[in-house]
Structures are given as C-alpha cells and as structure tokens.
Amino acid sequence: MRLLFGIVAVFLSVLGGFAAMGGRMGVLWQPVEIVIIIGAGVGGYVIANTPSVLRDTVRTVGFVARGHRSNKNDYLDVISLLYALLRVAKSKGVSQIEQDIDKPGDSPIFTQYPAVFRHERSLTFLCDYLRLIALGQDNPHDLEALMSEEIETISREMNQVPKALQNLADALPALGIVAAVLGVINAMSAISEPPEVLGRMIGGALTGTFLGVLLSYGLVGPSPAPPATAGSRS
Incomplete structure (x- = not known):
C-alpha cells in the first residue's frame, strides 16, 4: 500500500x-x-x-x-527468545539447548516466538553462534570478531x-x-x-x-x- x-x-x-x-x-x-x-x-x-x-x-x-517490514513485535520476539535460551543455558547447562538450536522448528522454546521464523537469515545467524557457544567457543572477543565479520559480509550482500x-x-x-x-x-x-x-x-x-x-x-x-x-x- x-x-x-x-x-x-x-x-x-x-x-x-x-x-x-x-x-x-x-x-x-x-x-x-x-x-x-x-x-x-x-x-x-x-x-x-x-x-x-x-x-x-x-x-x-x-x-x-x-x-513487508519488521515491526516492534518481531524485535521483542527475538529478545525474548534470546532471554529464554540463555536462561536455560545458565540454569541447566549449554548442552540443554543444543537440540533446540539444531532443530528450531521442533523446539518448544523457539515455537513460542513465531515471528523469528519469518526472518530465515536472522534465525540462521542466531543458531550458528549459539551452536559455537555450545561447542565450547565462549571467548567473547573471538565471538565478537566472528560476528562482526559476518555482519559486515551480510551488510555488503544486502x-x-x-x-x-x-x-x-x-x-x-x-x-x-x-x-x-x-x-x-x-x-x-x-x-x-x-x-x-x-x-x-x-x-x-x-x-x-x-x-x-x-x-x-x-x-x-x-x-x-x-x-x-x-x-x-x-
């Protein structure tokens, strides 16, 4: 319109x-x-x-x-999803969210926030870096460098x-x-x-x-x- x-x-x-x-x-x-x-x-x-x-x-x-445009609810769903995942990882261990990030479509946590599925690239980005954390890559400086490089690549493509x-x-x-x-x-x-x-x-x-x-x-x-x-x- x-x-x-x-x-x-x-x-x-x-x-x-x-x-x-x-x-x-x-x-x-x-x-x-x-x-x-x-x-x-x-x-x-x-x-x-x-x-x-x-x-x-x-x-x-x-x-x-x-x-098609992202709205406030889309951002709130992403923030809420991150909070829910990190809360589980902190209380029960990072290994408890491995199945969720491997198959987000079947995850009871992800399915509570359906807006995140409308942004496939953002969902993939989120799962990739949570998977790195689950595999033991918890150095914040290394993660920041990797994320910055990929964000720059995505920005160039877009x-x-x-x-x-x-x-x-x-x-x-x-x-x-x-x-x-x-x-x-x-x-x-x-x-x-x-x-x-x-x-x-x-x-x-x-x-x-x-x-x-x-x-x-x-x-x-x-x-x-x-x-x-x-x-x-x-």
Whole structure:
C-alpha cells in the first residue's frame, strides 16, 4: 500500500501539475520513447549485475510491493527468545539447548516466538553462534570478531541491490537523452513537414528526457534496502 501510494503521488503531482499549466496530456504518451528507455535500462541492468543480484532484485521488489517490514513485535520476539535460551543455558547447562538450536522448528522454546521464523537469515545467524557457544567457543572477543565479520559480509550482500538500482537510476536520465536525440533525428528527417507536425515530433522527442529523469528520481532512485531474507547466505 505504501509503495502504491508513493507511485500514485509521484504521477499525480507531475502529471497534474503539467495539466494545470495547460499542457496537453496526449503529448506525453510516447510508447516508443518508453520502450527505448525501459528496454535499454533493463538490458544494462542485466549486463552490469550478477544472476544472484538479479534474483535478489526480483525478491526485493516483491517484498516492497507486499509492504513487508519488521515491526516492534518481531524485535521483542527475538529478545525474548534470546532471554529464554540463555536462561536455560545458565540454569541447566549449554548442552540443554543444543537440540533446540539444531532443530528450531521442533523446539518448544523457539515455537513460542513465531515471528523469528519469518526472518530465515536472522534465525540462521542466531543458531550458528549459539551452536559455537555450545561447542565450547565462549571467548567473547573471538565471538565478537566472528560476528562482526559476518555482519559486515551480510551488510555488503544486502547493499548490492540498492547500489545496483542506484546505478540504474543514475543511468536513466542519460537513456532519456538517448531517446530524445533519436526523436530529434527523426524530426529532422521530416524537416519539410509543416511547423505543427515538427512541433509535435520535437515535443515527443523531448518527452524522452522527461521520462528518463522522472523514472530515475521518482521511481528507481528511492529504492529500499532488501529485507534480510532476500539475500543468499554466503
């Protein structure tokens, strides 16, 4: 719903303002220009990114479209789960939670906090480091170093899609200029036509620049970071 509201707000503001200035809406409908800009943008995106980034892009767009976001209850469930696990480990020994962290789906402790299962990567991260503690790796400095390194790796992976989308957003105005130049070339080839015809053709060509800038700063540029479940585990 948030994504839909944002898109509607962008187009209503821009197109409504154009109409309020007395602009003719039909001039902005240039399907060929749209095909040039979007087609070249998608092609360049495929060329510039790895298959895993392309897959994560599709997942990210799906999550954003569905409005998937972590909320306060998700964080409370994680904190409560950690408290419950550490309380058992302290009172009965770390070995008592080994079965829980090996099979969290069957654990009576984990199942009390269903929100943690919606974040697969976070659940895996938690179980991995609890397993290290259960195996005897209880040096806090070593654990901190390992966790920091993995968090940094995860952060880099999760930022791949926003960076790729930002690169696409940076390229769209230039692709709009490409479409506009092609339109001007087409208009110059019809230089013998009446001024009204040339005016429409040049106006349609300039629409390419408008569309490139609008798509860049109005839609693709404000790209969010993907949720933790979108990326592949390293």
